[in-house]
Amino acid sequence: MIIGEVVGSVVATRKTDNMEGLPLRLVRKINIDNTPASSYVVAVDALGAAVGERVLVASGSPARQTKATDNRPVDAIIMAIVDTWQTNHEVRYSKSADLS
Amino acid sequence: MIIGEVVGSVVATRKTDNMEGLPLRLVRKINIDNTPASSYVVAVDALGAAVGERVLVASGSPARQTKATDNRPVDAIIMAIVDTWQTNHEVRYSKSADLS
Amino acid sequence: MIIGEVVGSVVATRKTDNMEGLPLRLVRKINIDNTPASSYVVAVDALGAAVGERVLVASGSPARQTKATDNRPVDAIIMAIVDTWQTNHEVRYSKSADLS
Amino acid sequence: MIIGEVVGSVVATRKTDNMEGLPLRLVRKINIDNTPASSYVVAVDALGAAVGERVLVASGSPARQTKATDNRPVDAIIMAIVDTWQTNHEVRYSKSADLS
Amino acid sequence: MIIGEVVGSVVATRKTDNMEGLPLRLVRKINIDNTPASSYVVAVDALGAAVGERVLVASGSPARQTKATDNRPVDAIIMAIVDTWQTNHEVRYSKSADLS
Numbered sequence: 001m002i003i004g005e006v007v008g009s010v011v012a013t014r015k016t017d018n019m020e021g022l023p024l025r026l027v028r029k030i031n032i033d034n035t036p037a038s039s040y041v042v043a044v045d046a047l048g049a050a051v052g053e054r055v056l057v058a059s060g061s062p063a064r065q066t067k068a069t070d071n072r073p074v075d076a077i078i079m080a081i082v083d084t085w086q087t088n089h090e091v092r093y094s095k096s097a098d099l100s
Numbered sequence: 101m102i103i104g105e106v107v108g109s110v111v112a113t114r115k116t117d118n119m120e121g122l123p124l125r126l127v128r129k130i131n132i133d134n135t136p137a138s139s140y141v142v143a144v145d146a147l148g149a150a151v152g153e154r155v156l157v158a159s160g161s162p163a164r165q166t167k168a169t170d171n172r173p174v175d176a177i178i179m180a181i182v183d184t185w186q187t188n189h190e191v192r193y194s195k196s197a198d199l200s
Numbered sequence: 201m202i203i204g205e206v207v208g209s210v211v212a213t214r215k216t217d218n219m220e221g222l223p224l225r226l227v228r229k230i231n232i233d234n235t236p237a238s239s240y241v242v243a244v245d246a247l248g249a250a251v252g253e254r255v256l257v258a259s260g261s262p263a264r265q266t267k268a269t270d271n272r273p274v275d276a277i278i279m280a281i282v283d284t285w286q287t288n289h290e291v292r293y294s295k296s297a298d299l300s
Numbered sequence: 301m302i303i304g305e306v307v308g309s310v311v312a313t314r315k316t317d318n319m320e321g322l323p324l325r326l327v328r329k330i331n332i333d334n335t336p337a338s339s340y341v342v343a344v345d346a347l348g349a350a351v352g353e354r355v356l357v358a359s360g361s362p363a364r365q366t367k368a369t370d371n372r373p374v375d376a377i378i379m380a381i382v383d384t385w386q387t388n389h390e391v392r393y394s395k396s397a398d399l400s
Numbered sequence: 401m402i403i404g405e406v407v408g409s410v411v412a413t414r415k416t417d418n419m420e421g422l423p424l425r426l427v428r429k430i431n432i433d434n435t436p437a438s439s440y441v442v443a444v445d446a447l448g449a450a451v452g453e454r455v456l457v458a459s460g461s462p463a464r465q466t467k468a469t470d471n472r473p474v475d476a477i478i479m480a481i482v483d484t485w486q487t488n489h490e491v492r493y494s495k496s497a498d499l500s
Contacts, residue, residue: 001342001375008187012156012180014147016166019179026132026187032326032340040132042101042156047314056312056342058375061161061361065373066316073165073179075101075158079319079373080312087308087326108287112256112280114247116266119279126232126287140232142201142256161261161361173265173279175201175258208487212456212480214447216466219479226432226487240432242401242456261461273465273479275401275458301442301475332426332440347414356412356442358475361461365473366416379419379473380412387408387426
């Protein structure tokens with residue numbers, strides 16, 4: 001998985017049949033030190049993540065391993081909203097600190 | 101998924117048996133700010149996307165999760181035509197504005 | 201899929217059991233404007249593509265979705281030989297022009 | 301697989317249903333000569349790897365091929381803790397030397 | 401598949417249950433002109449490839465399509481040992497020449 005920041009949404013009315021009702025989020029990749037990277041992905045959001053939240057995105061075939069995405073042409077899913085991460089016992093991001 | 105712009109088509113008469121009747125589109129990757137990126141992909145188009153439209157492309161094994169691509173050697177599919185996207189509550193692309 | 205140019209072949213006599221009889225081609229990636237890119241892939245060729253021809257290569261799990269590659273450890277297949285492609289209604293490559 | 305160094309952990313309380321109880325580790329990619337690379341991945345850890353240990357990470361659909369990750373939206377797993385590796389008959393990393 | 405050179409081995413005693421008995425090789429990617437590239441992969445070796453040999457590596461889900469790797473968390477396998485390859489009818493590598 002990668003860590004990403006939810007930065008926006010995509011709206012699409014013409015879709016393949018089995019894509020109805022799946023919210024699509026724009027997620028920018030985040031580096032380990034919590035700085036933004038240049039790449040992004042459009043991911044299905046089954047958790048209701050808000051703009052500014054850090055999330056985990058699973059890509060490829062594993063993205064279909066949820067009730068919401070089973071048997072759908074989906075290659076990226078937000079499967080967790082991050083509370084905190086640390087490296088070398090130092091906190092790099094904390095949701096409560098970031099959003100307060 | 102990635103956001104892409106349909107820029108053209110590919111014609112191929114010699115194909116593996118199970119590839120008949122699937123339109124193949126050239127799709128250039130688009131950055132979040134709606135500028136073109138350098139990479140591209142050839143994707144099956146089951147939606148009839150026109151040149152200039154912004155689309156979502158799913159890659160890898162998930163690309164086979166539609167009736168049109170089931171059990172076919174297809175690693176990229178246009179599974180949505182984008183109406184609009186926004187980042188940080190600002191519209192970055194709107195199909196109606198772009199094509200008018 | 202990507203567009204590639206067949207530039208050569210690979211010969212290997214020691215292979216896993218289920219790889220017998222599958223021709224292996226060296227395929228260089230081609231940019232949209234028909235110039236060569238730096239990356240390449242070794243792909244199974246079930247169509248008899250010749251050196252110099254432009255082909256479509258499907259990668260990953262979808263590469264196993266043909267009779268020739270079913271249940272084999274193959275992550276890239278030539279699934280079409282390209283006749284022509286165009287971008288913005290302009291022909292970028294035409295097999296008949298290229299090979300005449 | 302890639303070789304990585306466990307550098308930290310990610311905590312997430314809001315997850316898709318089937319992600320409960322899977323420890324998530326931050327793993328930095330390591331070059332062959334045992335220097336750190338710039339990329340990282342968040343991987344499920346079923347082995348109890350400690351910070352500083354070198355591990356092997358399998359990505360994509362194969363990451364689901366363990367009891368812990370079966371049918372879960374997981375695209376990266378720590379499937380081995382590395383004791384040592386060598387190139388050209390020279391040891392590049394040895395866990396006992398590194399941690400002593 | 402990519403062409404690689406076997407440059408070493410990885411030893412790991414703590415592994416997920418189903419990874420016992422699979423030799424793990426360090427494989428450096430090789431360019432078409434037989435020069436070394438910068439990337440590498442750790443691949444399961446079911447063929448007994450020696451250091452210095454050129455091999456083909458299949459990645460992702462297809463790496464599980466052998467008896468040795470079926471149902472295992474393996475994302476890269478050596479599925480062939482290369483004898484020779486050529487581009488534009490010129491030999492770029494020949495095992496007998498290289499190892500003599």
